[in-house]
Amino acid sequence: MQTQGVAGFITESGGQLSHTAILARSLGIPAIVGVHSARRLLRDGDMVLMDGSAGLVDADPHEKTIALYRKRQRVQKRATRELEKLRDAPAETTCGTAINLFANIENDDDIKALRRANALGVGLYRTEFLYMNRDDIPAEEEHFQVYSKIIRSLKGAPFTIRTVDLGADKQTAHTEKGPQERNPALGLRGIRRCLKEPALFEPQLRAILRAAARGPVNILLPMLTNVDEVVQTRALLNQVREALIAEGKKVGEDIKLGGMIEVPATAIAADQFAKELDFLSIGTNDLIQYTLAIDRIDDYVNYLYDPLHPAVLRLIKMTIDAGRKRRVPVSMCGEMAGDERFIRLLLGLGLRDFSMPSNSLLAAKKVILGTKLRDLRKLSDSFIEETNRERRDAILQKINAELAPED
Structure with missing residues (x-):
């Protein structure tokens, strides 16, 4: 299209x-x-x-x-x-707190939009689109060439590659050949599928390690629910690294491994995941879906999809607090991160790293530039604890009206 x-x-x-x-x-x-x-x-x-x-x-x-x-x-x-006039302005609050703004991308063409918004780098690269509209699985060399092209375009800016998250509403010819699941959203997707199918996972890991020799690369694991999945992935990464070195291939040395927080169990155990991972990234799209027990693509129940549900916000805050305690960076890459209505609330909860579609970055920066952090934490905590809808609306209105005073 x-x-x-x-x-x-x-x-x-x-x-x-x-x-x-x-x-x-x-x-x-x-x-x-x-x-x-x-x-x-x-x-x-x-x-x-x-x-x-x-x-x-x-x-x-x-x-x-x-x-x-x-x-x-x-x-x-x-x-x-x-908004375009804000391109070169630093993303910081009125009190001088720097906020890190990254871009979500789907393909190398998105780099142009990232540059127009002057993002710090790529906070989420969805690799599923390499697998779509085809009958076969992309080979290692195809992955390598695509990643290398993006790394060249980024010119030293960080590049976070999410390993392939097939399943649920991201079906391909490969997934359709497998057993038909009764509930795909709760089935074999993300890291579960990757660890179960090494032939799917290993070519991608090999390509990422090779590409990381050409520029800064982070790996992000989707759909984590168990710390053992992180341990298994690290072991597989080490095996792949040793095999590449034995073959005489160059590999990246300082590759950070992160995990998506998009399942309530993972958010609740965020402190344990923070021990095993180099960074955490909150995927609100699925986190909200699984927390509220609704299918986000089912138009009969998606009216219940509520980013501001107290349970969702508590899980987000729990994750941010766990990261701060373990000194592990926490970002948010779900759609909520780029929604102007929620940015100040998230800042009040302690979030400092945002990743969003490139076309949302400048609007988000405008909100940040007009934000005074001083009172946001207390207001955000009050919003989570309040149960009365009218009072919640009033608190949110106050959060979003808390603009910096003109000098």
């Missing part, structure tokens, strides 16, 4: 946090999902107005409506131009 010039798309099923919707946001393609009966109500040749922010589809819109939205487009473009 990105290469074919598609203006936007509508689906009859799915949720706002499905991988399809996440990718559409990253690519800047307007998308509205879960529009029941769209194919029955929309006809070929219809003029359709899409408002992705409001989730509005207007078929055969009135001329006045079109004029209104043309005006909104102009306002949006002006706002984007204003």
Whole structure:
């Protein structure tokens, strides 16, 4: 769709946090999902107005409506131009606290957008897209060439590669050949699949270790639930490293190993994972799904998807606190990290490293530049503890209104 010039798309099923919707946001393609009966109500040749922010589809819109939205487009473009002026401004609060802003990428083309926003590097590279739209598994050399190209483009900036997270809503020809799972979201995905299928995992690890000889690389493991998975991965990494050295291949020396915190059990045991890992990265998309027991791509229940649920926020804070205690960096790479409504709340909880789609970075920086940290911690703690909806709304409004005073 990105290469074919598609203006936007509508689906009859799915949720706002499905991988399809996440990718559409990253690519800047307007998308509205879960529009029941769209194919029955929309006809070929219809003029359709899409408002992705409001989730509005207007078929055969009135001329006045079109004029209104043309005006909104102009306002949006002006706002984007204003944000571009912040490109070279340091991402720090009014009290001088530096906040680290990284980009999530899906392919090497995203590096251009990362540069336009002046991100510090790549906080999350989703490697699943190397496996999609094909019948075979990418070979080691293909991985190596792709990673090397990105490393060259980054010119020394950090590059965090998430090992392949196949399964659930990221199906490929490879996963479809396996047994059909009754509940894919709770099935063989992420690190579980990788450790179970060394033929899938080892070529990627070999390529990462080789590419790391050309620039700074971190490895991020998805869907961790057990510390033993970290121990097994480290053992496999050592085996792969020894094999590459024996073959006379150059490998990276200082590669940090991190883990995704996206399962409640992992967040609760974050202090134990912090002992075994070099950094932690909170994946809010799945963390919210598993904490609230809802399928984020099921449009019948995704109205229950709530990033601000007290249980979700407690798990996030628990992870941040565990990292601080163990002196292990904690970042957030889920969609919540790039949502302007939540950035100050997360800062109040102690988060200092954010990774998000490149097109969200400058808006996030604007929020950070206007943020005074002094009172945020107390307000954020109060928000987690408050149960009354009206009082919670009032606290959140106060958090987001806590702008730096003008001198």
